[in-house]
Amino acid sequence: MPNKYGGAFMQCLLRCAAGATLALSAGCASSAASSGAVALASPVPAATFTSAAPVTLTLLAYDSFTPSAGMFDAFTKETGIEVQLALGGDAGELVTKAALTAGTPEGDVLWGVDNTLLSRALQAGMFAPYASPNLAHMDAAVTALVPGHAATPVDTGDVCINYDIAWFKARNLAPPLTLQDLASAAYKDLLVTPSPLTSSPGLAFLLATVAQFGEDSWQAYWKQLRGNGVLVVDGWTEAYYTEFSGSSGKGSRPLVVSYGSSPPAEVIYADPPISEAPTAVVLRTCFRQVEFAGVLRGTAHEREAQLLVDYLTSVAFQEDLPLTMFVYPVHQAAALPEAFTKYAQRPAAPLQLDPARIATQRSTWLDEWTTLVLR
Amino acid sequence: MSNSPAPYRSAVPWLAVAPALLLLVFFSWPLAGIVARGARGAAFVALFANPAIAPVLWFTTWQALASTLLTLLAALPVTHILARYQFAGRRVLLALVSTAFVLPTVVVGAAFLALLPPAWHRTAWAIIAAHVYFNCAVVVRVVGSRWEQLHPHLVDAARTLGASPLHILRTITLPLLRPALSAASAVVFLFSFTSYGVVRLLGGPARSTIETEIYLRAVHLDDLSGATALSLLQLAVLALLMWWWLQSAAARHSSSGAVFTQVRRPRTAARFAAVYGIGALTAAAVLAPLLALLLRSLRVGGTLSSSGWRAVFAPGVGSVVHSPLAAVLTSLQFALVTSICATLLGLATACAIAYGSRRLALLDALVMLPLAASAVTLGLGMLITFSAAPLNLRAAWIITPLAHTLIALPLVVRMLLPVVRAVPQGAREAAAVLGAAPWRVWLSIDLPLVARAAMAAAAFAFAVSLGEFGASSFLTRRTTATLPVEIARLLARPGDLVQAQGFVLATVLVLFTVTAIAAVDGLRPERLTI
Numbered sequence: 001m002p003n004k005y006g007g008a009f010m011q012c013l014l015r016c017a018a019g020a021t022l023a024l025s026a027g028c029a030s031s032a033a034s035s036g037a038v039a040l041a042s043p044v045p046a047a048t049f050t051s052a053a054p055v056t057l058t059l060l061a062y063d064s065f066t067p068s069a070g071m072f073d074a075f076t077k078e079t080g081i082e083v084q085l086a087l088g089g090d091a092g093e094l095v096t097k098a099a100l101t102a103g104t105p106e107g108d109v110l111w112g113v114d115n116t117l118l119s120r121a122l123q124a125g126m127f128a129p130y131a132s133p134n135l136a137h138m139d140a141a142v143t144a145l146v147p148g149h150a151a152t153p154v155d156t157g158d159v160c161i162n163y164d165i166a167w168f169k170a171r172n173l174a175p176p177l178t179l180q181d182l183a184s185a186a187y188k189d190l191l192v193t194p195s196p197l198t199s200s201p202g203l204a205f206l207l208a209t210v211a212q213f214g215e216d217s218w219q220a221y222w223k224q225l226r227g228n229g230v231l232v233v234d235g236w237t238e239a240y241y242t243e244f245s246g247s248s249g250k251g252s253r254p255l256v257v258s259y260g261s262s263p264p265a266e267v268i269y270a271d272p273p274i275s276e277a278p279t280a281v282v283l284r285t286c287f288r289q290v291e292f293a294g295v296l297r298g299t300a301h302e303r304e305a306q307l308l309v310d311y312l313t314s315v316a317f318q319e320d321l322p323l324t325m326f327v328y329p330v331h332q333a334a335a336l337p338e339a340f341t342k343y344a345q346r347p348a349a350p351l352q353l354d355p356a357r358i359a360t361q362r363s364t365w366l367d368e369w370t371t372l373v374l375r
Numbered sequence: 376m377s378n379s380p381a382p383y384r385s386a387v388p389w390l391a392v393a394p395a396l397l398l399l400v401f402f403s404w405p406l407a408g409i410v411a412r413g414a415r416g417a418a419f420v421a422l423f424a425n426p427a428i429a430p431v432l433w434f435t436t437w438q439a440l441a442s443t444l445l446t447l448l449a450a451l452p453v454t455h456i457l458a459r460y461q462f463a464g465r466r467v468l469l470a471l472v473s474t475a476f477v478l479p480t481v482v483v484g485a486a487f488l489a490l491l492p493p494a495w496h497r498t499a500w501a502i503i504a505a506h507v508y509f510n511c512a513v514v515v516r517v518v519g520s521r522w523e524q525l526h527p528h529l530v531d532a533a534r535t536l537g538a539s540p541l542h543i544l545r546t547i548t549l550p551l552l553r554p555a556l557s558a559a560s561a562v563v564f565l566f567s568f569t570s571y572g573v574v575r576l577l578g579g580p581a582r583s584t585i586e587t588e589i590y591l592r593a594v595h596l597d598d599l600s601g602a603t604a605l606s607l608l609q610l611a612v613l614a615l616l617m618w619w620w621l622q623s624a625a626a627r628h629s630s631s632g633a634v635f636t637q638v639r640r641p642r643t644a645a646r647f648a649a650v651y652g653i654g655a656l657t658a659a660a661v662l663a664p665l666l667a668l669l670l671r672s673l674r675v676g677g678t679l680s681s682s683g684w685r686a687v688f689a690p691g692v693g694s695v696v697h698s699p700l701a702a703v704l705t706s707l708q709f710a711l712v713t714s715i716c717a718t719l720l721g722l723a724t725a726c727a728i729a730y731g732s733r734r735l736a737l738l739d740a741l742v743m744l745p746l747a748a749s750a751v752t753l754g755l756g757m758l759i760t761f762s763a764a765p766l767n768l769r770a771a772w773i774i775t776p777l778a779h780t781l782i783a784l785p786l787v788v789r790m791l792l793p794v795v796r797a798v799p800q801g802a803r804e805a806a807a808v809l810g811a812a813p814w815r816v817w818l819s820i821d822l823p824l825v826a827r828a829a830m831a832a833a834a835f836a837f838a839v840s841l842g843e844f845g846a847s848s849f850l851t852r853r854t855t856a857t858l859p860v861e862i863a864r865l866l867a868r869p870g871d872l873v874q875a876q877g878f879v880l881a882t883v884l885v886l887f888t889v890t891a892i893a894a895v896d897g898l899r900p901e902r903l904t905i
Contacts, residue, residue, distance in 0.1 A: 060853075063868060086853045088864065096594050100758065104770040106852050120597050195580040198595055232580050234867060242869045249869070363598060367427045374581040375430035 055304050056082040058107035060098065060296070062091045064237065065111060068320050075311045081304050090235050091117060091200035098296065099124030105296035108305040111154065111312065115145060115290045116203045119359030127151050127294035130306045134313035138330045142290055145355060151292035152309050155318075155327035158260035158350055159204035160286040161191075162279050164246030167254035176255070178284050179212050182225060189229035192243040193257040194236045196369060200289070201236045205257040206369055207358065208287035211351040215361070222372050232373060246279040260286055261326035264343035268323060277343045288350040291327065383730045383803075386813045390727040391738050394720045394784070398741055400766075402781050405756025406610075406748060412759065413607035418600040422608075425601070428588075435568060435584040438499055442506035442567035443560050449507050450514035453657040456650045457515060458522035461638040468654050469515070471661045476512030477892045478885060479842025481859040483509050484576030485866055485881035486664035489671040497579030505573045508664065510563040511657075517562065521555035522548075527639075554623075561620045569613070569749045572844040575863055585609050586751045590848060593755055603759070606752040617747055665885060672878035675871050683875025687883075699876050701854075702861035703883060706841055709857060713779040713840035718833040720780065721787030722825070725795045726817075728788075739788075746785045750845025753778055758849045772855050778846040783836035790835065794828040795821070831898035838891035841884060858884045 065087055072083040086107050088094065095117045098110055102124045113121045121127060131149040142153045161182070163175045176182050182191055194202035209218045231253060233239050241249040244256035247266070259265075263277035270278075293312050295305040311317055318329035322340045329336075412418065422428055456462070457469055475483075487505045488496060495501050525548065533543045549556075571586040578587060585605055593602035641647040675682045687699045728739045745753065757778055761768040768774045798821050806816045844859035851860050858880055865877030 088853055092595050096597055099597060100594070100762065101769055101852070104762075104767065106770075106854070124597075197580060197591065234580055235869075238869045363596060366596060367425050371426040371430070375427060 054080055054082065055301050056084055057109060057301060057304055057308055058084045058086050059109050059111060059308065060086050060088075060094065060105075060107040061111040062089060062094045063087050065325070067317070067324050071317065071320055072311075074316060075308065079304070079307055081307065083308065090194075090198055092198050092203070095121055098126045102126040103298045105298050108296055108299040108301050109293060109308050109312075110296055111291075111293040113151060113292045113294070114200050114204070115288075115292075115355060116200060116207055116358060116362070118145065118151065118292060119355065119362070121292075121294075122146075122148075122150055123359075126297060128297040128299070128302060128305075130295050130309060132306070132310050132313055134310060134331060137332050138313075139332070142330055145290060146292065151294035152313060153290055153330045154293045154312055155291045155321050155325070155330055157289045157291070157327040158281075158286040158347060159201045159208065159257065159289055160260045160347070161282040162240075162244070162246065162256050162258040162262050163282065164244070164254035165278055165280055167245050175280070176282055178282075179209060179221070182230075182255070182285075183221060183228050185228070187228065187255065189231075190253055191225070191228075191255040191257075192231040192233060192239045192251070192253040194239045195232050195234055195374075197366060199235050199239075201257055201259065202232075202239075203362075203366075204287045204289050206365065207353050208285060208351045210365065211287065211353045215357075218365075219368060219372055222369060226373050230373070259326055260346060261322070261328075261340070261344045263345070264322075264340050265326045267343050268339050281345045283345060283347045286347040286350045288352055290330075383726075383813050383817070387727055387731045387735070390723040391731065391735055394724045394727070394742060395738060397720060397777075397781070397784075398744070401757065401777055402745055402748075402753070405753065405760040408760040409603050409606050409610075409752060409756045412600060413603035413605075415600070418604040419607075422601055422604040428601075428605075431583050431585060431588045434499070434582065438503055438506075438584070439564050439567035439570075441499075442503045442510065443564045445503060446507045446510040446514060446563045447556070447560065449660075450511040451518070452653045453511070454515045454519045454522060456653050458519045459527075459638060460650050461640050462650050462654065464654060464658075465638075468658055471658055472512050472515050474889060474892070475509050475661050477838065478509060478888060479844065479859055480509070480570065480572030481576060481842070481844050481862050482668070482881050482884050482888070483664070484573045485862055485878060486668045487573075487577060488866060489878060490664045490667035496577060497582065499582060501577040502570070502574055502582065505577060506563075506567045506570060508660075510566055513562050513566070514559045517559040518552060518555045521552055525551055557623065558620075561616070561623075565613070565616055565620075568616075569609070569751075571749070571751055572859065572863075575844075575848075576866060585612075586749060586845070589751050589755060593758070593849070599759065602755060606749075606755055609749055609752060610747075613747055613749065668878055668885065669882050672875055672882045675875045680875075682872060683879045686872060687876050687879045699861055699865065699880055702856050702858050702880065705855055706858040706884075706887075709776045709779060709855075710837045710840040712773075712776040713783060714833045714837040716776065716780040717783040717787045717836035717839075718829055721784055721791050721832055721836075722795075722829060724784070724788050725791040726821075728792060729795045739792075742788050743785045745781045750778075750782055750843065751849070753781065754846030754849030757846070770852070775847055775850045775855060775857065776840065778850055779840040779843050780836075782843060782846065783839040786839065787832040787836055790832045791825065791828055794825050798824050827898050831895045834891050834894040834898065838888050838895070841887050841891065858887075 065085070076082055089097070091112050091114060094110070095113050098105065099120060103126075105126070110126070127150040129149045130152065132152050135143050135149075135152065138153055142156065145153065161176065161179075165175075168175045173186065176184075176187055181187065193205055196203040196206040206218075209221055212218070213221050231243060233243060236258065239256055240258050240262070241247050241251075243249070243251040243253050244258070245251050245254045246256070248269075260281050263279045263281060266279050267274060267277050293309055295302060295309060299305050313331055315331055315334050318331040318334035319337075321327050321329050321334075322344075323337055328346075453468070453472065457465065457472075478486075483505050487501055487508070491501055491504075529547055529551075530543055533547055534540075538546070568584075569586055570584055571590075574582060574584045574587045575590070578584075583591060585608070589602045589605045589609070592598040592605065641650045672683050673679055673681065687703075690698050690700060724738060724742050727735050731738075748756075757774060758769075760766075761774060802820050803816050806820055807813075811819065841857075842859060843857075844863070847857050847860050848863070851857055856864070862877050862880045862884065865873055865880065868874075
């Protein structure tokens with residue numbers, strides 16, 4: 001019998017037998033170097049940790065979680081805790097899988113629930129609440145989304161229509177300015193969007209249309225979009241890198257649902273270097289996204305997992321986010337890089353929806369959308 | 376009332392305990408869970424009130440009908456030449472057609488992704504083409520064996536009397552083949568109706584069958600009640616189809632068993648050309664997707680490159696938990712566990728049925744049940760049942776090989792039962808009279824006679840586990856992703872190197888499956904004709 005599975009099986013049987021032993025072992029199996037963790041504002045005195053075995057935490061995230069190489073070395077050096085990444089799927093799949101495994105998680109910390117999916121995560125009870133001291137350095141509008149501290153905000157961004165500047169210039173066509181424009185004949189067969197069923201920017205775009213047109217009229221708008229030849233694909237990467245003409249993939253569609261920070265990404269990764277972004281954002285189509293991380297309920301290393309959440313919201317980690325994942329830090333002391341301030345556009349008044357409405361209506365809207373657009 | 380062989384009478388009932396327990400706990404309980412959840416009036420009403428569902432039911436049905444019709448059209452020419460003619464490469468052609476059938480559905484989906492131009496991906500026709508591809512073997516086997524029984528003189532006589540080939544086909548051949556044709560159609564329809572792997576890979580966001588919709592609702596939309604209601608609906612449809620099929624199967628068995636296998640060489644030049652033309656075309660059609668798969672695994676960035684293979688088998692050190700290589704190892708381990716469990720349990724079941732009292736024949740029916748439920752339903756049922764107390768196996772690796780064992784068990788029992796029954800009774804009684812204990816009798820008389828078949832069954836269970844996708848897609852976790860799960864994950868992501876790795880894994884899975892099935896064929900006591 002392979003050892004790693006044998007171990008997991010035994011562990012599971014043990015859990016069935018006595019939940020109490022688990023709590024006990026979680027308390028014991030901590031890292032020797034936890035004393036260093038005090039620097040990260042630990043409310044638990046380090047002296048309570050006794051075991052000497054080094055802890056390895058598993059951080060679950062979606063496929064496009066790409067911090068700089070070695071980004072966790074500082075954390076490991078400071079705390080003695082190793083970090084392993086387990087990436088997989090889009091945000092929607094990540095959250096549902098974690099919800100289905102609530103209580104017996106596949107890792108210790110999860111990164112990547114956004115405000116469109118947050119209610120699902122909270123209903124499933126997949127997180128063990130934790131109030132990070134870093135919450136004090138965040139905008140109240142962001143922290144207010146999770147009053148019970150089940151999850152911790154880690155970044156914000158905007159989901160907006162992006163367009164290929166050169167494509168529109170070559171055809172002497174003005175790029176669209178509003179969501180309504182996308183339904184007009186001038187932009188027929190030009191838009192590609194990831195599916196809201198399987199992708200979080202796709203869901204954000206659907207919510208943007210609900211916010212713009214209202215709960216009773218967005219359906220008519222999507223009927224027009226369908227008539228106007230909108231292409232729906234499974235995930236954001238496929239939409240942006242395969243179908244969109246303005247990215248390295250050189251697809252055929254000049255309009256794509258992507259992020260407000262995609263244009264600086266194009267500049268930073270350009271080879272050879274360029275001074276102007278090849279793509280731009282339609283500011284009036286933007287929907288505000290807030291992403292969260294959290295300690296997964298049932299982890300055997302809850303205290304260490306909390307330290308990792310502290311690290312994810314620390315200035316050092318937050319300052320790495322813009323250039324690697326093209327989102328905005330939530331820590332107010334984190335500085336934005338120059339390329340970002342120069343090429344990224346932020347809407348002054350992004351489209352927003354009441355989280356409570358999203359929570360109750362999301363599945364109804366998704367079924368309606370599926371019928372209108374896919375079937 | 377007992378028909379047990381004398382030496383085993385007392386031991387036999389105990390043999391039934393393990394398989395019966397497995398089925399009750401890991402099949403009946405999850406299914407009861409689905410019925411309990413899905414049959415709530417509210418869930419069903421919500422399901423049918425949901426406007427997104429009707430198109431799913433319609434697509435599932437029409438694509439299955441279209442797949443069945445096109446499979447018949449595509450398979451009848453090659454069925455005809457295999458049943459009627461002797462030609463160079465006949466055995467190879469038969470083996471090729473059969474290979475297409477044993478390939479895992481995820482591999483067939485991947486192969487059609489590799490073969491078809493991107494504009495055809497995500498269309499109903501890509502799905503239907505893949506269904507035709509692996510279902511042709513059903514027609515060749517079922518209709519072919521009947522065609523071999525038609526006396527060639529019937530056709531000869533008609534031709535002498537001046538009937539045209541078309542007239543002969545319409546008035547003699549087709550009417551005589553009709554029972555076989557409808558049996559084959561029913562099987563092909565069933566396979567296409569419950570298709571999952573192919574649709575997951577080729578369907579895209581807009582194409583959903585009942586099976587993939589169950590997955591979408593459970594895993595992406597967080598709609599477990601919708602998913603279980605759909606599962607229940609699927610169970611009902613399958614039960615209806617099976618009942619209808621068994622009804623007509625009873626009628627069909629009255630046909631004479633006489634075989635007039637008179638394959639002859641094509642005599643006229645036109646017929647020669649037709650036979651070799653159909654043969655070559657079919658062989659090319661079977662091989663093309665597999666070649667495309669291999670080629671795509673070797674193409675990165677538009678040029679021939681081994682970097683996909685290197686990325687899988689010599690990955691750099693990274694901090695990422697799982698890797699494509701891990702999926703290869705996991706699949707092999709799971710297949711081994713499944714193979715051992717299914718063979719031992721299958722042997723116990725077959726012996727209990729063969730030696731036991733009539734009451735144990737009930738086990739025969741019980742063990743066949745997993746065949747009647749789709750793997751997706753089984754996976755969903757196990758997921759909702761074993762994610763909570765009293766038996767929480769959600770984090771246990773064993774849950775996936777357990778599901779594979781349940782799926783392989785009916786087939787293993789079917790393979791072993793005739794062999795176990797054929798062991799001569801006299802030899803056993805002689806051994807018993809000489810004073811051997813029951814287990815000694817079994818080890819020295821039965822085991823040597825069933826060992827070959829047991830090994831064949833083990834290889835078969837191994838292949839089933841390797842290719843299983845429906846239940847695995849619900850039950851595996853990141854660290855226990857199997858080959859089909861990892862292939863589907865990689866091929867759903869863009870990026871040349873990522874895609875190439877998906878095609879590498881699919882190629883590896885083809886090699887494993889073909890090897891296992893070749894072992895099954897080599898170990899089977901009777902040689903295959905059609």
